[in-house]
Amino acid sequence: MRLRARRSDGQSAARTPTRNPSRFLTCARTLCSASAATATASPVVVMTAGRSGQVVPPGHAVRATQAPARVLSQVMRQSGVIRVDNTHQMFDVLQLVAHQPLPSGRRTGILASSASAATLVAELAATHGLRIGRHVSLIPEDAAPEVLDRAVHELYDEPDLDAVIAVRIPVVGDLDPTVARAVAEAAARTGRPTVAVMGGLHGVTDELTAPGPDGALRTVPAYATPADAVLALGHAARYARWRAADRGAPLHPEGFDLRAARRLVGEWLPADAGQEVRLEPDRTAQLLACAGIGVQRTIGVHDADSAVAAANELGWPVAVKTTVPALRHRADLGGVRLDVGDEAELRADVAEVLELAASLGPSPAGHPLEVQSMAPHGSACVIRSAEDPLFGPVISFGLAGDATDLLGDTAYGVPPLTDVDVGQLVRTPRTAPRLFGYRGLPALDVVALEDVVARVSVLADGLPELRRLELNPVVVAEHGAVVLAAAATLAHADRSDATRRLPRT
Template sequence: MADGTTASGEAPSPRAVDPDLLDETQPMEVVSARESGGPVEWEADVVLKDGSVAHVRPIAPADADGIRAFHAHQSAESIYLRFFAPIRELSARDIHRFTHVDHHDRVALVATLNGDIIGIGRFDRIDRSSAEVAFNISDRFQGKGIGSVMLEHLAAIAQEVGITRFTAEVLPQNRKMITVFKEAGYEVSSRIEDGVIEVAFDILPTEQSKAVQLAREHRAEARSVSTILFPETVAVVGASRRDDSIGALVMRNILGAGFAGRLYAIHPEADQIQGVPAYPSVLDVPGQVDLAVVVVPPKQALAVVRECGQAGVRALLVLSSGFAEAGEEGVKLQDKLRRRARRAGMRVVGPNSFGLINNDPAVRLNATIAQVIPDAGRLGLFAQSGALGIAVLASAARRGLGISVFASAGNRVDVSGNDLMQYWIDDPETDTVGLYLESMGNPRKFSRIARHLATVKPVVVVSSGVSSFAAPPGHRTRTTNVPPQAFDALLRQAGVIRVENIHQLFDVAQLTLHQPVPRGDRVAIVGNSDALGALSAGACLSWGLRVTHGPVSLLPQAPAAEFAAALDAAFADPEVDSVVAAFIPPLVTSVSDVRSAMTTVVSKYEKPCVATFLGVRGVDGGLDYVQADGVSRSVPAYATPEDGIRALNAVTRYGQWRARDRGTTVSPVGIDRAAAETLIARVLNASPEGRSLDADETAELLAAYGMRLWPAVVVDDVEAAVEAADALTYPVILKSTSPIVRHQPGIAGLRSDLVDAESVRDAFASLTQRLGPLAADRFVVQRMAVPGVSCVLRATEDPLFGPVVSFSVAGPPTDLLGDVAHRVPPLTDVDVTDLIDGVKAAPLLTGHRGSAPVHRAALADLVARLSVLADDHPELASVELNPVNAWTGGVDLLGADVVVRPALVRKDPGRRKMG
């Protein structure tokens, strides 16, 4: 029976507080997925509809008292909607049945806050592929989206155990429960029988259900960040009367910015600090505290977090250092801080954070330790480390670039760049986003959020990479085995503008903030120096921009009118998308007159302009103007033409990405996921540590996803080779299975065009004589394919990235030159095309030097099937399709190797889960 989600009633009764919210001197049992017997990956912290945090985990026998308390404080209406009867007290038998499940045919989850159970969801298997689902949400916490979260998690778990359809029984007056099902994006069917509505729906993900899930995640996480950035009340815990202390500096900065809300200081003795009321504890502050800024020693911070949780504080900004960046003891403290905050429903920025800025006039929050901050503007900035946060803010201020929001994540124990990007998607005060990333905890989630954000505003990223060497102390991240090119591909796939340093970040930002995005790659060059003109043209060509107008070089003594006429001709040229203006100080005309002439012309056109005035950089200095539509803009000035053109190229490529059709997610027909899951489970049951699949298993797995592997018969002697050739039909090939010669260029380990038994015998003798001394004389016989282009497709399950799909042309391009393209599933049809075209050897596929082009549609279909296979099954450690023979009539899958191992827990599972 479906459970009620009716309007508010009584609050859950207090129960034993979560031990993570107590001092270590007060031990108490913690219920976890491990202790319940449920899979650890089913345990998750989730952001709810209102931006708060709840913990979801498998139910456990130890939850018996919690279930009783939960039920006792439900309203009579909610109880009736859940049980169809007024059951005021649950029997011991009911409690045992609810809390003892097998995590396969009977699954139950609880949502908790501060250790209290605030929601229960469960399903009970009816038959092989269907189950009955039910929910019960605390009256006090209804309207926060807990039911939707539970349904999402139960649906994902059900698919893991082979269930594809949910049913439920709901009373007609329980409209909220029916709405939960329908608004999840499922096709819900219903019928009324005996006064009860019976509903049923398939739970396999659809485009609509996935879109609903991502939209809910986006709204919840954006709301959560908004709570942090728009506090009405801030308490500084650790405020000090010493002027040289960090706590005093934070107080001065908050006051100096003119914070629009209420500010309190937390100090054990003072009545006031810097004219602000002070209290001994956050528990003593009157009213709701939205944001607590924590500036205390790390060991004291844990007690502060406990008090903030008890006081109902919504978010923490932890500026304190001495956590994971300080060593093993700090790692333990940081983990306790995270768990305490999460269990209390609080978000955390930091620890070891540099602070937050929100320049919105309705807030005016500067909770940082910065000495100088930029003015208000439309650039959103995120940095991970404090030192680089200082550099980022200083650089923005020097260039005259105003910011809307700045956040430093510090050790990124909770709030990350992904959360800020969710907020910036809808933030009307931010036009460009800049991120300085030293590590990445969840690249898959980053990719999909960045892609969403980049469709509406530019995202500029400085990143030192994703290797273990790049991650600074204190950052929780996994190691990765993929090459750096895979990370580059992920950013390009998401439409992100990647730059090398802070200098380039602001070069790009000042262009995207103050000029329109180019419509194409055609450039005009205008200046008053032949040398600068030639330098500019060379820079354009090196970046792949086309110079279609100029370079036009005026005389250094030319009057302002000539400058204006030359620029006007460049802008008016229909073959021009962008204009580069490069000037040395004129000999006769004043610099201010030249700048005035430039801004007058630029204001007439909706085309971008980058300028070089030697000695000037930024967006200040007389280059401001008002567009015809009333929009205020500025011509960005660069110290050298190369800086401006590099930025122009980056924004041009972004504009091309943004204008492209993003395609649709690939969904090949003829896929039997259940068959693949059965095979993988069979292998892992027999070999728990995992192993390579044999030839028959490999063929069976690939066939489940519509990929036909050509048979290859292993032979031990010449007569077996002849027998195999006769069975396969001629012509055939004989090739060595030894890795010593398998991938060597030429025919070192291969004989082809074997048309009869005699040629097979000759080939066998020849290869045995040649390869015997190398112990490489173990062979297979296979039908000979039509001549084509040999390709390699790989899918690898990476600890950090999850599945990564790679494509290359076999032989030297792969083995010697590393000419390999990468993409991260799920892929669209456009991603597949970009993957195939992403290798330098791609012209070999399109008819290089008169050869016949390959069947691109068939090759793309094979790539799509491999990507879906890898995305569906994290147990596939690696899948290599090699060789794949691509030719005019199709593709032939001639070889494959598959390794299966226990699944890694992906950082971005098919259900909402905080990192």
């Protein structure tokens, strides 16, 4: 996708393949933010190839992506981009934002000639996030001109109305020009964003053009169907909300030492290294410490005696965990025992966990068990970063558990993120209410969780050699967030936008 030259009306469109979506989205966000600062409606409208946006047209050299298809949708929303499915929708949106002001909200009125048409429009509006309240005006096709004018004026003069959808499709004969004129004049007089579906009219027409209070001509765009009109208005309303919202400030976490992280990577990743280097847990903890992220200390053990020694060293109570992948982090399946308070209980738990693990096959190489000091009780989350060949660093967040993994309830963002982006990332998963006092439980320390996400984002953005990072689980308690386990993989940098991501000072 490439940003087309901006026209005099401030509209932009992206229609050709991009080799660098990360840079594209940064440019798109800059354009949209600039339009908000200058009070001009200048959205970036993007048509993707196919439903996923991952189709590469013949003859274009574009890196393949390994990211899920929904990554593109989420980062476009993050950047204020309006995404459409085809050129028909693209020009439907563009003609609205080019000729009408943006809606100041979602409260929408309907002007229709029948209850059935109004019901159809209301249902479509609800699916696109618009709110239809009591502002529905039904004007019969045979209504007298004075009745028509009065009804249109009353609707447009409502103080708690943000936009209007006018639908007038004659059952017999041609459209009465007085209807189009009344709608055009009311929209121009009040500045109320309006879309119209008028029989025989399409696009920008003289019939729906009228002068505003300043004498400038303003046109209500006409659409072929109510679905087209409502879709365009819904996109405009969402873009207007994005423009009006606080987009936050760049992330600069305290105690973050990117130079130290780069020195460590330079030491651990020799020039002749293979494709990837998986870091040992101690080195992963060192790297994360440069980002100001602490990892709960863990001691690997083989049997009950070494587990007791580890517990005495860490301090009671402790948690004992198997390292078998199928049972790892799975307290519900018996692979994790929590709040082990004394030696007798620990020895019994060790024997049971080892027996359970043995039933699933040979033990993994290394220590079969881990002992860790207890973290505060809370909700377990998973924070990941992955270096994608196309997008660059991709940050993901979700609450831990099978339901989240199987249903894909994960939020994504592409750095550089702002503090507002991080807050939205944490709140996007459908399971996020568990963090905010779900079913009467106490609210958890989301601020501490956001701090961890922010540090991962900055680390991934500034360290292209960090091929993958997983913090799993991150336990969010009422006070604080604790990283219980972390895994990192390094590889030589192969980022397509290295010149954009200069060292931070």
